[in-house]
């Protein structure tokens with residue numbers, strides 16, 4: 001995600017996350033012959049997003065929960081920003097790590113504000129500071145504080161509950177956010193929106209995020225790095241989404257990625273990276289004749305009707321304009337809109353259901369910025385295929401051999417195909 005921050009031209013922000021280092025960590029559950037996590041050594045870089053993926057039962061959740069010690073490791077150590085967490089008080093530690101689970105995991109009998117305030121209260125913040133923080137976080141997750149702060153979880157949609165879950169996890173500004181299948185319980189459209197929002201939030205907060213998912217596309221979309229595990233949390237490949245798609249370490253990874261790796265490349269490119277077309281614009285209340293005259297002069301066949309804050313309301317053909325007489329500006333619920341942060345994959349989905357074969361793109365505060373069409377997406381795919389994937393970066397360390405590679409400039413220089421399956 002940090003790459004997408006620069007791709008959208010926004011200045012890099014100060015990293016507030018901390019590095020996490022798992023050192024030779026093993027978890028044996030009582031009564032199990034094989035360890036759920038077997039000697040895992042893994043570096044999770046500060047301020048970056050690491051996605052943990054792999055088949056069911058491979059040890060993703062156990063790995064995640066050992067980081068905040070909801071599960072105690074049997075062996076090994078976990079270091080957070082230089083401190084050994086296995087020696088810290090568990091409650092104190094969990095205040096330094098936000099934790100987001102499926103469906104938000106909110107307390108049903110507490111209001112949204114009270115849910116978000118849990119950790120700040122434990123930390124003894126005064127009321128005014130807590131109230132200000134609650135409102136700030138609700139704004140951050142795109143919920144109007146006036147409307148939502150006094151509601152109860154059951155009065156929210158699944159997506160809204162998930163947003164409150166993220167707000168709660170961020171409440172005391174912890175350096176680390178742990179997420180376990182955070183968007184598993186919402187419908188695909190809401191999931192796409194929540195993922196886009198998380199990308200936006202991360203661009204602002206730059207936390208260290210470790211996220212478990214079943215969904216490889218989600219891992220490609222959100223991850224700076226993806227760790228692919230087999231049983232026993234054996235790391236098969238730990239690298240960038242680009243590299244994993246282009247050079248899967250072995251047949252297991254190939255299978256896991258599934259077919260259509262080429263199409264998955266679409267998930268790596270954002271709408272903001274593609275040149276957008278301009279569009280004819282109009283305001284509610286305008287008369288059809290004037291609008292048609294402008295469309296005639298520009299040779300454009302569609303006009304986008306924008307409200308006074310520049311947000312799209314309608315997208316009309318000449319015929320529709322003629323029929324309207326005067327533009328009402330009434331919001332079209334079917335309007336094909338994508339955010340400039342959306343992936344080309346999401347944009348393509350939206351375009352395919354839009355009769356215009358194109359989509360309106362919005363930027364900051366949902367203001368209209370241009371039009372994306374199928375041709376520009378196709379060109380972007382061709383360009384991505386043609387671009388060479390140079391290895392000019394250093395992948396974090398990850399291995400199950402229990403030995404941290406020496407810092408000789410080579411250690412972890414490429415990704416780790418750790419615990420060589422041979």
Ligand SMILES: Nc1ncnc2c1ncn2[C@@H]1O[C@H](COP(=O)(O)OP(=O)(O)OP(=O)(O)O)[C@@H](O)[C@H]1O
Pocket residue numbers: 029030032036054055056057058059060061062063
């Ligand atoms: N409390 C427990 N007691 C005994 N065994 C457990 C316990 N929790 C998990 N396991 C076992 O440890 C292994 C790893 O489980 P874990 O939940 O970490 O996997 P996962 O990759 O997160 O799976 P999923 O994707 O299905 O959630 C599994 O074989 C599981 O059955």
